[in-house]
Amino acid sequence: MRAAPSQEEVRRQNLGALLRYLHRHGAMSRAELTAKLGLNRSTIGALTADLAAASLVTEEAGRPAAAAGRSGRAGRPSLVVTPRSDAAYAYAASVEADRVRAARVGLGGVLLDRREAPRDAVAGEPASVAAGFVAELHGAAPRDVRCIGAGVAGVDTGVARAALTSVLPEGIPVVAGTVSDLAAVAEHARGAAAGCDNVIYLYGATGVTAGIIMDGRRFSGAGGAAGAVGHMVVNPGGHACACGARGCWETEVGEQALLRAAGRSGAGREAVRAVVDAADRGDARARDAVRQVGGWLGLGVANLVNIFNPDLVIFGEALRDIYLVAAASVRSRLNSIALGPNLSRLRLRTPALGDDAPMIGAAELAFEALLADPLDGRT
Amino acid sequence: MRAAPSQEEVRRQNLGALLRYLHRHGAMSRAELTAKLGLNRSTIGALTADLAAASLVTEEAGRPAAAAGRSGRAGRPSLVVTPRSDAAYAYAASVEADRVRAARVGLGGVLLDRREAPRDAVAGEPASVAAGFVAELHGAAPRDVRCIGAGVAGVDTGVARAALTSVLPEGIPVVAGTVSDLAAVAEHARGAAAGCDNVIYLYGATGVTAGIIMDGRRFSGAGGAAGAVGHMVVNPGGHACACGARGCWETEVGEQALLRAAGRSGAGREAVRAVVDAADRGDARARDAVRQVGGWLGLGVANLVNIFNPDLVIFGEALRDIYLVAAASVRSRLNSIALGPNLSRLRLRTPALGDDAPMIGAAELAFEALLADPLDGRT
Numbered sequence: 001m002r003a004a005p006s007q008e009e010v011r012r013q014n015l016g017a018l019l020r021y022l023h024r025h026g027a028m029s030r031a032e033l034t035a036k037l038g039l040n041r042s043t044i045g046a047l048t049a050d051l052a053a054a055s056l057v058t059e060e061a062g063r064p065a066a067a068a069g070r071s072g073r074a075g076r077p078s079l080v081v082t083p084r085s086d087a088a089y090a091y092a093a094s095v096e097a098d099r100v101r102a103a104r105v106g107l108g109g110v111l112l113d114r115r116e117a118p119r120d121a122v123a124g125e126p127a128s129v130a131a132g133f134v135a136e137l138h139g140a141a142p143r144d145v146r147c148i149g150a151g152v153a154g155v156d157t158g159v160a161r162a163a164l165t166s167v168l169p170e171g172i173p174v175v176a177g178t179v180s181d182l183a184a185v186a187e188h189a190r191g192a193a194a195g196c197d198n199v200i201y202l203y204g205a206t207g208v209t210a211g212i213i214m215d216g217r218r219f220s221g222a223g224g225a226a227g228a229v230g231h232m233v234v235n236p237g238g239h240a241c242a243c244g245a246r247g248c249w250e251t252e253v254g255e256q257a258l259l260r261a262a263g264r265s266g267a268g269r270e271a272v273r274a275v276v277d278a279a280d281r282g283d284a285r286a287r288d289a290v291r292q293v294g295g296w297l298g299l300g301v302a303n304l305v306n307i308f309n310p311d312l313v314i315f316g317e318a319l320r321d322i323y324l325v326a327a328a329s330v331r332s333r334l335n336s337i338a339l340g341p342n343l344s345r346l347r348l349r350t351p352a353l354g355d356d357a358p359m360i361g362a363a364e365l366a367f368e369a370l371l372a373d374p375l376d377g378r379t
Numbered sequence: 380m381r382a383a384p385s386q387e388e389v390r391r392q393n394l395g396a397l398l399r400y401l402h403r404h405g406a407m408s409r410a411e412l413t414a415k416l417g418l419n420r421s422t423i424g425a426l427t428a429d430l431a432a433a434s435l436v437t438e439e440a441g442r443p444a445a446a447a448g449r450s451g452r453a454g455r456p457s458l459v460v461t462p463r464s465d466a467a468y469a470y471a472a473s474v475e476a477d478r479v480r481a482a483r484v485g486l487g488g489v490l491l492d493r494r495e496a497p498r499d500a501v502a503g504e505p506a507s508v509a510a511g512f513v514a515e516l517h518g519a520a521p522r523d524v525r526c527i528g529a530g531v532a533g534v535d536t537g538v539a540r541a542a543l544t545s546v547l548p549e550g551i552p553v554v555a556g557t558v559s560d561l562a563a564v565a566e567h568a569r570g571a572a573a574g575c576d577n578v579i580y581l582y583g584a585t586g587v588t589a590g591i592i593m594d595g596r597r598f599s600g601a602g603g604a605a606g607a608v609g610h611m612v613v614n615p616g617g618h619a620c621a622c623g624a625r626g627c628w629e630t631e632v633g634e635q636a637l638l639r640a641a642g643r644s645g646a647g648r649e650a651v652r653a654v655v656d657a658a659d660r661g662d663a664r665a666r667d668a669v670r671q672v673g674g675w676l677g678l679g680v681a682n683l684v685n686i687f688n689p690d691l692v693i694f695g696e697a698l699r700d701i702y703l704v705a706a707a708s709v710r711s712r713l714n715s716i717a718l719g720p721n722l723s724r725l726r727l728r729t730p731a732l733g734d735d736a737p738m739i740g741a742a743e744l745a746f747e748a749l750l751a752d753p754l755d756g757r758t
Contacts, residue, residue: 010389198601210686214598221688222577225720228685233678233716236614245716299612306607307589307686309600337612337624341604 011047012373014039018047019056020371022083023108024189029078030059048081054375055087055146056107085110090366091137091150091168093130094359095160096179096317097205098268100126101356102133104141105363107148107370109190113137127154127163135167149173151366153182153358157224175365177220179203180227182361183316183351184211185218189364191352198310201351202229202301203358204319205269207242208250210304211361230254234300252296255318261289272318276325294326298333301348305338311345316357320350390426391752393418397426398435399750401462402487403568408457409438427460433754434466434525435486464489469745470516470529470547472509473738474539475558475696476584477647479505480735481512483520484742486527486749488569492516506533506542514546528552530745532561532737536603554744556599558582559606561740562695562730563590564597568743570731577689580730581608581680582737583698584648586621587629589683609633613679631675634697640668651697655704673705677712680727684717690724695736699729 017037022028028036034044051057059079085106093102100122103114115133122129134150141147149172154160161176168174177185184201187193193201193213201211208230212219220226230250231243238247239257251257255272259265262275262285278286301313315323323330327348335343351357370376396416401407407415413423430436438458464485472481479501482493494512501508513529520526528551533539540555547553556564563580566572572580572592580590587609591598599605609629610622617626618636630636634651638644641654641664657665680692694702702709706727714722730736749755 006389007386010385214593215596217594219593221721222690222724223688223720225718226686226688228688228718228721231685231716231718232611232682233613234615236678237616243718299615303611303682304686306610307605307683309602309605309607311601337610339604339607339610339622341602342600342607345601 012375014043015047015050015374016372018044019051019083019374022057022081023367023371026108027080027082029080031078033081048079051081051374056084056374058082058084083108085112086145088146088148088370089141090148090363091134091164092359092363092366093134093150093152093160093164094179094182094356094362095126095130095152095154095163096358097155099355100129100133101359102130102137103359103363104137105360105366107367109360109363113140125163127156127159130154130160131163131167134164138168147172148370149175149366151182151362151364152176153179153362155179173366173369175368177218177361177365178209178211178224178227179358180209180211180316181218181220182211182359182365183353183357184213184314184361185364186353186357186359186361187314187351188213188216188218190360191357192314192349193312196312198308199312199314200304200308200310201314201316201357202319203316204230204250204254204322205317206250206255206267208254208300208319212308214308229300229304232300232303234296234303249296249300253293253300253319253322257296258289258293258318258322261292262286263289269318269321272321276321279325290322290326291329293322294329295333297322297326298330299337301330302334302337305334305342305346309342309345312347312349314349314351316351317355323348323350391754393422394426394429394753395751397423398430398462398753401436401460402746402750405487406459406461408459410457412460427458430460430753435463435753437461437463462487464491465524467525467527467749468520469527469742470513470543471738471742471745472513472529472531472539472543473558473561473735473741474505474509474531474533474542475737476534478734479508479512480738481509481516482738482742483516484739484745486746488739488742492519504542506535506538509533509539510542510546513543517547526551527749528554528745530561530741530743531555532558532741534558552745552748554747556597556740556744557588557590557603557606558737559588559590559695560597560599561590561738561744562732562736563592563693563740564743565732565736565738565740566693566730567592567595569739570736571693571728572691575691577687578691578693579683579687579689580693580695580736581698582695583609583629583633583701584696585629585634585646587633587679587698591687593687608679608683611679611682613675613682628675628679632672632679632698632701636675637668637672637697637701640671641665642668648697648700651700655700658704669701669705670708672701673708674712676701676705677709678716680709681713681716684713684721684725688721688724691726691728693728693730695730696734702727702729 088107101116152160157176180203193199197216199213210227210229235247239251241248279290467486480495531539536555559582572578576595578592589606589608614626618630620627658669
């Protein structure tokens with residue numbers, strides 16, 4: 001119902017569209033940008049000049065490496081526009097159950113500096129550890145380069161956001177999202193889901209949550225609590241869940257479910273990998289456990305496929321390890337439950353960005369404000 | 380990633396925003412439109428003049444009935460802009476399991492003419508019956524008024540669309556959506572979900588499907604098959620479903636589940652109402668049946684609430700009748716499963732538009748093209 005934008009808003013939208021394209025896809029010739037963005041040459045020229053004046057891109061004659069051989073046309077080479085990873089950066093952090101990561105990420109998605117540690121190798125709360133890493137990165141960062149802001153992925157987004165805010169100078173905006181939401185954002189922006197508009201990213205560790213991209217947009221619900229797929233009840237007579245209910249999906253597919261089925265104790269990603277490795281080596285009990293969890297995994301995915309009709313489901317973290325060895329069980333159960341039209345476009349994948357996905361998504365979130373309005377109030 | 384619109388596109392967007400507002404909310408003064416749309420007075424004046432020239436609105440001095448008493452200010456009354464329901468209309472039809480409806484709907488959502496019959500009172504396939512109704516409406520429609528197109532809600536959208544296309548003159552576009560999707564669209568546009576951006580409309584008859592509005596937009600999945608919530612498996616050891624799987628939600632909450640639990644035979648809405656009425660009168664077996672189905676209804680809704688974090692769930696068709704008598708069982712099970720943050724904004728409702736919702740949504744769908752570009756290529 002909102003009215004259309006004014007001319008000045010149109011210019012800002014176009015600047016944002018152009019910079020977003022370069023941020024996602026890297027250096028590109030003006031000719032390619034003209035084609036990709038559907039704007040005419042003179043408009044692209046004016047917009048790139050504006051972005052260059054704001055020190056956000058460089059322009060030089062020549063062909064970007066990525067375009068080599070793409071065009072057979074002779075003639076004057078088009079100017080190549082490159083996003084300046086040295087001119088603007090964001091901090092990104094990810095506070096996960098068993099690991100903490102942080103990075104300084106330049107425009108264009110370039111990892112300029114990073115810190116990482118397994119959860120049990122460092123003292124203190126995970127969010128404080130992440131904040132400590134960001135403080136270190138900030139201490140080592142050049143003073144004369146523009147810091148856009150910071151993004152953080154966490155199970156508790158409020159705590160994660162507060163921790164980062166406390167170590168950064170006032171005025172640096174800190175944004176936060178859930179680990180699974182931001183993993184989905186990252187895979188959609190530059191990973192396995194690039195070009196897919198309907199994506200479910202399953203982040204499975206102790207619990208299972210989903211990052212949801214629908215019609216090309218991150219979906220997080222009326223209050224930011226969407227994606228609690230681990231608490232979809234699939235087995236009302238089953239195991240008690242930590243949430244107080246019985247038979248939640250995560251009681252059948254989480255780390256503890258696999259270890260329980262394999263008759264093992266312990267916890268964490270390494271314990272999951274040990275079962276998966278044993279199954280790979282032919283250990284009968286481990287194989288049964290993997291098959292059983294794979295079946296439940298397929299059942300829950302089938303439910304989500306019936307509900308969302310996605311074109312891609314990505315298995316992240318511990319679910320990645322389980323999926324890789326239990327793919328046949330997952331597919332078999334999935335195919336027996338999901339409806340034909342809902343299955344017809346579906347692909348199942350593991351993350352292209354590996355375990356860095358939530359951190360990369362946090363950087364994407366931090367860059368959003370710049371990409372929405374590259375000149376940020378400046379004309 | 381799309382670039383921003385041109386000036387001419389901006390004008391069309393503004394014309395669309397203005398006409399959409401009037402279509403949804405009815406007659407309104409220029410002053411109110413200026414405030415609601417965030418455009419200045421001269422722009423609103425130019426846009427309404429364009430729409431009046433295209434015979435889509437009228438302008439006259441005075442106050443719209445709806446605004447009476449809203450403003451205490453004295454002075455020159457603002458011109459009132461009224462959408463012309465006599466100048467443009469769409470056909471709308473709904474092909475449901477037990478009923479067929481069709482209507483001619485004027486701009487502004489005015490029902491100008493209608494036909495309706497229970498499924499078993501008419502011979503022929505439901506889609507053909509709907510097409511026959513539309514042919515009748517078309518025969519009685521004035522020749523000199525602009526027909527925008529036709530919309531149809533159906534379980535099988537392809538069949539429904541083909542049936543309507545066959546009885547209308549060439550050149551009249553026919554669009555289709557599922558019954559649950561279009562019921563959700565209607566309740567969101569002018570019903571119980573007006574102003575809510577995250578809505579699940581549960582359409583329950585023999586099966587259960589969901590119309591999903593997320594972040595203000597209809598969501599239908601990568602291939603239009605989203606919302607098959609009736610085939611979410613919630614009881615793997617339960618009843619066989621017509622789809623071939625076991626323990627689908629609709630085997631526990633559909634019409635047959637209620638009749639089975641109540642120890643009755645039969646089918647259809649009347650049979651459901653008979654059980655609900657018996658429960659209301661204190662019949663013990665009917666009360667147990669309603670309580671049991673209500674519990675399963677609450678469980679499935681809890682799953683959807685954990686997944687979507689909606690602000691509104693609407694119980695439509697047979698689920699409306701069941702919900703009204705089983706609300707306590709639904710709420711109790713829902714509260715025991717759904718997570719706190721997911722429940723905090725949730726309201727449960729019955730449809731404000733009653734059983735007409737899918738047909739009204741079909742009309743909204745048909746009007747979309749006009750509202751996106753009111754002058755339709757004409758300048």
